[in-house]
Amino acid sequence: MKQIDTKPSLRLFFALWPKEATRTALASWQPRLREQCRGKEMHADTLHSTLVFLGEVDAHRLEALQLAAQEVMGSAFEIEFDVARYWGHNHIVYAAPQTVPIELTELVRTLEQHLHKHHFHFEPREFKPHVTLLRHTQWSDAPLPQMNTVRWPVREFVLVQSLSDEQGARYEVLARFGLRD
Ligand code: 2AM
Numbered sequence: 001m002k003q004i005d006t007k008p009s010l011r012l013f014f015a016l017w018p019k020e021a022t023r024t025a026l027a028s029w030q031p032r033l034r035e036q037c038r039g040k041e042m043h044a045d046t047l048h049s050t051l052v053f054l055g056e057v058d059a060h061r062l063e064a065l066q067l068a069a070q071e072v073m074g075s076a077f078e079i080e081f082d083v084a085r086y087w088g089h090n091h092i093v094y095a096a097p098q099t100v101p102i103e104l105t106e107l108v109r110t111l112e113q114h115l116h117k118h119h120f121h122f123e124p125r126e127f128k129p130h131v132t133l134l135r136h137t138q139w140s141d142a143p144l145p146q147m148n149t150v151r152w153p154v155r156e157f158v159l160v161q162s163l164s165d166e167q168g169a170r171y172e173v174l175a176r177f178g179l180r181d
Contacts, residue, residue, distance in 0.1 A: 009058050011162040014051040014069065014111060016079075016154055017173055018131075023047050025150040026081065026095055030133050032145055033084055037093050039137030046171055049131050051108050051157060052115065054122050061120075062174075068118040069159060069177050072110050076179040077103035081131060082149040086139035093137050094130040095150065104129060107157065107179070155179055 018026060027044040034041055057065060081095040108127045115122070159175040 037137040039134040074107040093134040
């Protein structure tokens with residue numbers, strides 16, 4: 001039986017999940033950055049950009065959560081990940097867009113609104129779009145090498161369950177929500 005049926009709560013977040021070409025392009029940044037900053041590369045299959053991190057949610061509220069996300073009428077867009085940066089507070093190296101598309105800001109704002117409306121609670125955080133590429137790194141404020149821009153066409157967002165096992169964190173996409181062209 002799948003864990004989703006038996007667990008009283010699930011660790012969940014909403015994210016943008018890349019298709020193969022985008023994932024490969026993002027993963028191609030990793031070796032050069034790792035040479036510079038050390039640390040551990042995120043497995044290519046796990047690369048994503050979190051929109052809203054919910055944390056633990058009662059399993060019986062999963063359907064209501066999906067209905068809340070279905071209400072979001074977002075528009076498709078393209079995002080360009082064009083800079084590698086380091087966060088000292090959690091020792092990660094990540095890909096970021098220098099320009100955040102208005103549709104993405106709007107998508108997160110609307111998603112948060114609908115989640116609140118349906119009584120889902122999460123930490124209020126300033127939205128900083130990023131894709132974590134390396135964990136456990138050590139770096140300074142010095143700029144990281146310039147990377148080839150990754151153009152990511154976004155036509156959907158997803159609900160993801162974070163599962164932990166002996167190998168570490170593992171992610172499972174539970175549901176997909178389309179964006180309008
Ligand atoms: P990160 O990549 O910057 O660590 C699953 O853990 C996803 O949710 C990751 O992309 C992680 O971001 C993000 N996230 C946001 N807030 C989190 C929190 N409080 N705890 C764990 N992950 C969080």
